[in-house]
Amino acid sequence: MRWLLIGIVWLYFLVLLVGPILYMASQSFSEGLTAFWTEISRPEALHGFTLTAEITLIVLVLNVIFGTMTAMVLARQKFWGRSLVSGVIDLPFAVSPVIAGFMLILLFGPDTVLGTIFGQAQIKVLFALPAMILATLFVTFPFMVRELTPLLQTLGTEEEEAARTLGAGEWQVFLKVTLPALRWGLVYGATLTVARAIGEFGAVLVVSGNILLLTQTATLHIYQSYVDFNYVAANAVALTLLAVSFAILTVLEIAKARAETTVAEAGAQ
Amino acid sequence: MKIEVRGLTKTFGSATAVGGVSFVVNEGELLGLLGPSGSGKTTVLRLIAGLEVPTAGDIFIDGKRVNDLTVQERNIGFVFQHYALFKHLTVFDNIAFGLKIKKWNRQDIDQRITELLALMSLEGLGGRYPHQLSGGQRQRVAIARALAPRPSVLLMDEPFGAVDAKVRQELREWLIRLHTDLNVTSLFVTHDQEEAMEVSGRIIVFSKGKLEQAGSPADVYEEPATEFVARFIGSMNIVAGVVRRGQVQVGSLEFPAPGFFDGQTLQVGFRPYYVKVAEDPARYRQQAKLRHIYFLGVAYRLEIETPDGLILRSRMNKEEFRRCHFTVGQAVSFAVTHFRILPQEGAGPAIEAKPGSPITGPLTP
Known part of the structure; x- marks a missing residue:
């Protein structure tokens, strides 16, 4: 019985995860290493990688700042509507990214107030970088907040108060006490944000218009290549993204282990 | 430095945590604020530290009104109940924290910390992290950290609340020695009357945000000013x-x-030790039945019941107890001498x- 269960898990694992990955890898190199290299170094592919990296970086910075702020407010402040905010933060997990993208289209469309304002200011939001960043922000926002809020609650305020009694001002308290206590949580939340931002497809597809060499991210490039029957290109770019994701996952596992020991130490005191 | 509070009041919403309290902690004194949990004693300590803002009343440190000074400006040392050590910093860096904030130079910091580690019997532990220390060691690191920047007063919230009984006893004796050596004006909060008696030079008893009595441990014990103090102490x-x-x-x-x-x-x-009990029913005028005998280690406690149903406690030393041959349930006589x-x-x-x-x-x- 025990072996049967283990066998089923292995089979499931092989069929669902390992099989497809190996098959994709073999397909990427089906026309040789040169073809693989040509495909990932084509201007369209390179542009896709660059755009994905840009969006990811900007989203990461914004999420670290506003995610930390939100977590601090949620963990420390008591205010009217706190549970409402806390509940709404999870919304992006529940809403399909396509709907998230569609909401942005409605919000910034040419006939809306926001659309008119940005239109007159000559700022292109839709089918350009701003909307793609907004869409990615929407789907990644919960990661940071969900990671840091419980950590801040466990940390409590005593260490911060101790720092104040020792003469530390509010910035010093934050930089020398709060932030170090959150460090592994930050790394964990950041890696999740990066992984999700790199892989985002639906929301970005809707708001970007998928314009070649302009708004085509790496995932959109995979999709486009596949639609255009260029399987080698699709496989090659996909494999590259997969390698990045795998690297991120490794960082994530390390961060998770460290964050857990931090929490365990906090709990032990 | 002397601490004085006048008419100190703190309300949280409709609840009054501290209701118009006035007292003085004299220069160099070790004073215990004693009261049951929820009596407002910790709030008093936090108000003096500047961690809470008083609703009314004034706080003076060294004769200067400090109400408008922030916690950072008050130059106090605060020891938290659960240590509140910085978990990501070593013992050395924990103690150095306040010195670095106050921009001491490297040599002075090293010298001060060496001095404090020796004073706190923490030599060789400077490189450890808080989770690698025992409860008693953590507590001493917390005190060292609070003392490092030479605060004008030391405030301690239940300093021995989180360590086990044996370590607590050692820490008490150690704190008394430390206070004798350093002579820094110290105020500590405790709910443990025995601890307050043993450690403090003077005790202030609190109940429901009000000051019940201030005096030496002997005064408070022998001459309780209120029914609350009588019940709470001893x-x-x-x-x-x-x-x-x-x-x-x-x-x-x-x-x-x-x-x-x-x-x-x-x-x-x-x-209880003013209730004399004898086996001989004729020895004392009052009659009772012996309900229970408790062995307390250093003495015995007898629980007796009078014919009117009154239950009284009596305390008896071992020698006295051995001379009598009490059995639970027997008739005894007793007298109240004081x-x-x-x-x-x-x-x-x-x-x-x-x-x-x-x-x-x-x-x-």
């Missing part, structure tokens, strides 16, 4: 009765109450009857 038998012909009548017990009017209800308190009439809410001072002074005929052997 063990005390407290009985209530109505005054008749100048005596409080409690069943068959009578306690003289000169100066009180007939018909007044009074409470009388007496420590008692106090406890002050009523808002009444005058307590009236004392000294041991040896005649109490009432029937009570003496």
